[in-house]
Amino acid sequence: MSGVVPRLQVRALKKSFGANAVLRGLDLDLAVGEIHALVGGNGAGKSTLSKIIAGIETRDAGALVLDGVPFAPASRRAGQAAGVVMVLQELSVLPTLSVAENLFLHALPARFGDVIDRRRLRTVASAALARVGLAALDPDESAATLGVGHQQLVEIAAGLAQECRVLILDEPTAALTGAEIATLFALLRELRAKGASLLYISHRLDEIGALADRVSVLRDGQLVATLPARETSRERLIELMAGEAAARSVAPAAPTRRGALALRIADLHAGPAVRGVSLDVHAGEIVGLGGLVGAGRTELLRAVFGADRFARGSLQLGPGLTPFRPASTREAVAAGLAFVPEDRMHHGLFAPLSVRRNASVARLPLRRFLPGWLDREAEARETAALLTQLQVRYADPTQPIAELSGGNQQKVVIGRWLRRDVRVWLLDEPTRGVDMAARRGIYALLRERAAAGAAMLVASSDYEELATLCDRIVVLSRGEVAGEFTPATLTPAAFMAAAFRGFAEPAPN
Amino acid sequence: MFRHRATSEFLFLALLLAALVGLFGVLNEHFWSLATLQTVTNRIPSLALAALGMTFVLVAGGIDLSVGSVSAVAGAVFGWCVADRGAPVAMAAGAALAASLVCGLVNGALVNALRMPSFIVTLGLLEGARGVAYLVTSSQTKYLGERLGVLQATPVGGLSVAFLLALALTGIAHFVLTRTVFGRHMVAVGTNEEAALLVGVSPSRVRMIVFAISGVLAGLAGLCHVARLGAADPNAGSGLELSAIAAAVIGGTSLMGGRGSMPATFVGVLIIATLEAGLAHLGVSEPMKRVVTGVVIVGAVAAEAVRARLADRPRKISP
Numbered sequence A: 001m002s003g004v005v006p007r008l009q010v011r012a013l014k015k016s017f018g019a020n021a022v023l024r025g026l027d028l029d030l031a032v033g034e035i036h037a038l039v040g041g042n043g044a045g046k047s048t049l050s051k052i053i054a055g056i057e058t059r060d061a062g063a064l065v066l067d068g069v070p071f072a073p074a075s076r077r078a079g080q081a082a083g084v085v086m087v088l089q090e091l092s093v094l095p096t097l098s099v100a101e102n103l104f105l106h107a108l109p110a111r112f113g114d115v116i117d118r119r120r121l122r123t124v125a126s127a128a129l130a131r132v133g134l135a136a137l138d139p140d141e142s143a144a145t146l147g148v149g150h151q152q153l154v155e156i157a158a159g160l161a162q163e164c165r166v167l168i169l170d171e172p173t174a175a176l177t178g179a180e181i182a183t184l185f186a187l188l189r190e191l192r193a194k195g196a197s198l199l200y201i202s203h204r205l206d207e208i209g210a211l212a213d214r215v216s217v218l219r220d221g222q223l224v225a226t227l228p229a230r231e232t233s234r235e236r237l238i239e240l241m242a243g244e245a246a247a248r249s250v251a252p253a254a255p256t257r258r259g260a261l262a263l264r265i266a267d268l269h270a271g272p273a274v275r276g277v278s279l280d281v282h283a284g285e286i287v288g289l290g291g292l293v294g295a296g297r298t299e300l301l302r303a304v305f306g307a308d309r310f311a312r313g314s315l316q317l318g319p320g321l322t323p324f325r326p327a328s329t330r331e332a333v334a335a336g337l338a339f340v341p342e343d344r345m346h347h348g349l350f351a352p353l354s355v356r357r358n359a360s361v362a363r364l365p366l367r368r369f370l371p372g373w374l375d376r377e378a379e380a381r382e383t384a385a386l387l388t389q390l391q392v393r394y395a396d397p398t399q400p401i402a403e404l405s406g407g408n409q410q411k412v413v414i415g416r417w418l419r420r421d422v423r424v425w426l427l428d429e430p431t432r433g434v435d436m437a438a439r440r441g442i443y444a445l446l447r448e449r450a451a452a453g454a455a456m457l458v459a460s461s462d463y464e465e466l467a468t469l470c471d472r473i474v475v476l477s478r479g480e481v482a483g484e485f486t487p488a489t490l491t492p493a494a495f496m497a498a499a500f501r502g503f504a505e506p507a508p509n
Numbered sequence B: 001m002f003r004h005r006a007t008s009e010f011l012f013l014a015l016l017l018a019a020l021v022g023l024f025g026v027l028n029e030h031f032w033s034l035a036t037l038q039t040v041t042n043r044i045p046s047l048a049l050a051a052l053g054m055t056f057v058l059v060a061g062g063i064d065l066s067v068g069s070v071s072a073v074a075g076a077v078f079g080w081c082v083a084d085r086g087a088p089v090a091m092a093a094g095a096a097l098a099a100s101l102v103c104g105l106v107n108g109a110l111v112n113a114l115r116m117p118s119f120i121v122t123l124g125l126l127e128g129a130r131g132v133a134y135l136v137t138s139s140q141t142k143y144l145g146e147r148l149g150v151l152q153a154t155p156v157g158g159l160s161v162a163f164l165l166a167l168a169l170t171g172i173a174h175f176v177l178t179r180t181v182f183g184r185h186m187v188a189v190g191t192n193e194e195a196a197l198l199v200g201v202s203p204s205r206v207r208m209i210v211f212a213i214s215g216v217l218a219g220l221a222g223l224c225h226v227a228r229l230g231a232a233d234p235n236a237g238s239g240l241e242l243s244a245i246a247a248a249v250i251g252g253t254s255l256m257g258g259r260g261s262m263p264a265t266f267v268g269v270l271i272i273a274t275l276e277a278g279l280a281h282l283g284v285s286e287p288m289k290r291v292v293t294g295v296v297i298v299g300a301v302a303a304e305a306v307r308a309r310l311a312d313r314p315r316k317i318s319p
Helices: A046-054 A076-081 A099-103 A118-131 A148-160 A178-193 A205-211 A234-242 A297-304 A329-334 A344-348 A355-360 A376-389 A406-419 A436-451 A463-469 A492-501 B002-027 B034-059 B067-084 B089-114 B118-137 B161-179 B181-191 B193-198 B203-229 B240-250 B262-281 B286-311
Strands: A008-017 A020-030 A035-039 A061-066 A084-087 A166-170 A197-201 A214-219 A222-228 A261-270 A274-282 A286-290 A312-317 A322-324 A337-340 A424-428 A455-459 A472-477 A480-485
Touching: A008 A046, A020 A046, A020 A061, A020 A222, A035 A046, A035 A178, A035 A205, A046 A076, A046 A084, A046 A166, A046 A197, A076 A084, A084 A148, A099 A118, A099 A148, A118 A148, A148 A178, A178 A197, A178 A205, A205 A234, A214 A234, A222 A234, A234 A492, A261 A297, A261 A455, A274 A297, A274 A312, A274 A455, A274 A480, A286 A297, A286 A436, A286 A463, A286 A492, A297 A337, A297 A424, A297 A455, A329 A337, A337 A406, A344 A406, A344 B193, A355 A376, A355 A406, A376 A406, A406 A436, A424 A436, A436 A455, A436 A463, A455 A463, A463 A492, A472 A492, A480 A492, B002 B262, B034 B067, B034 B161, B034 B181, B034 B203, B034 B240, B034 B262, B067 B089, B067 B118, B067 B203, B067 B240, B089 B118, B089 B203, B161 B181, B161 B203, B161 B262, B181 B193, B181 B203, B193 B203, B240 B262, B240 B286, B262 B286
Parallel strands: A035 A197, A035 A214, A084 A166, A166 A197, A286 A455, A286 A472, A337 A424, A424 A455
Antiparallel strands: A008 A020, A008 A061, A214 A222, A261 A274, A261 A312, A312 A322, A472 A480
């Protein structure tokens, strides 16, 4: 590989979303005719890097050099024109079109001006499908009838239908069965033999050794190391992804007094994402939920809150272990649960409504003798006191909450529950997109509630947050509990190993 | 700020109505008369009641296209009870309102159970309920005379009982929307259904109730129509749903949900009725009346869109 111009050079690449720096001067070399695996924990920058290479995201600073020529794709299309193709993790198959139309939507063969040449489309589509081992599939079939695995293969076939120099695959095997994976790998090796360079993102560390030539480990938006894939053990990769124990910027909480059992989750199954989780949370305890994106944390919290039904398992509440199976979020709230969603904008806020209305919505003050009638004076008075207590910065209680900063919005979304006697808090990424000052305020609030006897279950992708806020950290991996730690026993390496545990065996499909 | 915006919007509407009344008065010397007032107020109770129900549904993020047909079902049930079964008027009216309540509950239940857009479900009932109205009356108009004359009585200043009822219900609806927990939950569901669900509000319960309210109000609208015509006509109220939507939208109700005002809807109804009466006074032909009405509706919606764009200017929100 040395002495030859690399296929793609990434130099000092930087990218921030708001105040959040995702890539911090990242370097990477991709050789001609190699399969190059990319691994890293949540937020390491894998997806952002690939999207910048493919022209889907723009960069803030840094350079890309493709076959010795500076490369700056303005769009996904421009990237494809230069032979850089990315198969997206989220499926972009259009269910209303046929398989063939999906494959060649970017370049439908036409004649007489704009009439689609059906016969030629069929021929080229059949050829493309045959290459991904789907020769049996009718190209005229509606894409809606395909299973997820087949959709993924069609997606990859669409990527391969174009002549490509760089092919980027983001977790391509997540939805594939064993046979489909074998087909895919054979195909990728064939592409490599033809001189294409493949960037392969995966959480399944075992398949990397089997498939890739080299593997690069990313952490915090930087390259940690590039190593020969076959000689690098799974343990070594996890160690590199975890890195040194980061300096703790927030002092660990004084251990809270653990009270009686508040919530028992027993063998909970919910959808495909939660596959038998058992977990206890006690009064006064903050339990962290860690794991990779897609580990099933959000789905677990939603099922406990009654936002989604769960298929199997049971929930019990309080020291008396009262059985609890919420039919609605209304019941869950009445039973003393509270939920703070991950996606503040879409699931937490009533963006056009006033700060006051957003703050009061979890419990509206009633007039004493008129059931169902609002006491608007009390609403104004009580929410003003609450907003002061939460130190929310706002101009006017009647201004739309969309005008506030993210941190202040989040304080309202969490603090609105203080108007209820909440015994079990379910928080999903409670400090995402929140500045440091607001973050400290939120930590103080959660600790204060825990000290007052509330039980907390906090899902977080932020290792620091888990290590400093929580009394106990439970790691989920592919919908199952893969490890449990106390702040004393938690190390980045052990955490990372647990988070990847569920990916060790092939997907059951 | 929110409150002030609503107030200025209401004033703008009231000014528009006053301008219309002034304009028609200048154009036609006979427009400003008690007779005109009576004509206008007699025509609007049906539309006003249907429009109030529509506003409930729209604020909660849905739409109810079945109100015209449901009003016909109520009229048909009333006519059948009185003319065919000889039932007392009160009992017949109760049966009519019960039938319209059932229609509303069916709308709500179908939207909830099938997780289908209310547009499609209520479009189904627009057809289905109309068919029921024909079946109940055997496709014939039932002549009832003065049986519902009580609604047509004019106890004060030439204003009918039906009009006063619509006015009173507007006040009650305004209170429900702005002063009750249920009203607040409607706004929450219409603004962001997922967020409402995640603070413990039940969107399906809210939807059920607003469709029930819309159904009953449509039924009352049907009875007002019967009272005015002295007959139960299975064709009654066709197109009522579109006029009701027009009134609500002129009143500033958002078709995207979460925003609306009952008094403003009522003024929207007055604007439509004044326009109709005024154009009739000027001797404008029926086709031309519809053209002008269409222009006014679109103009109002355009104004609403521009205002909404100004109000919801994309604000910088840190990620």
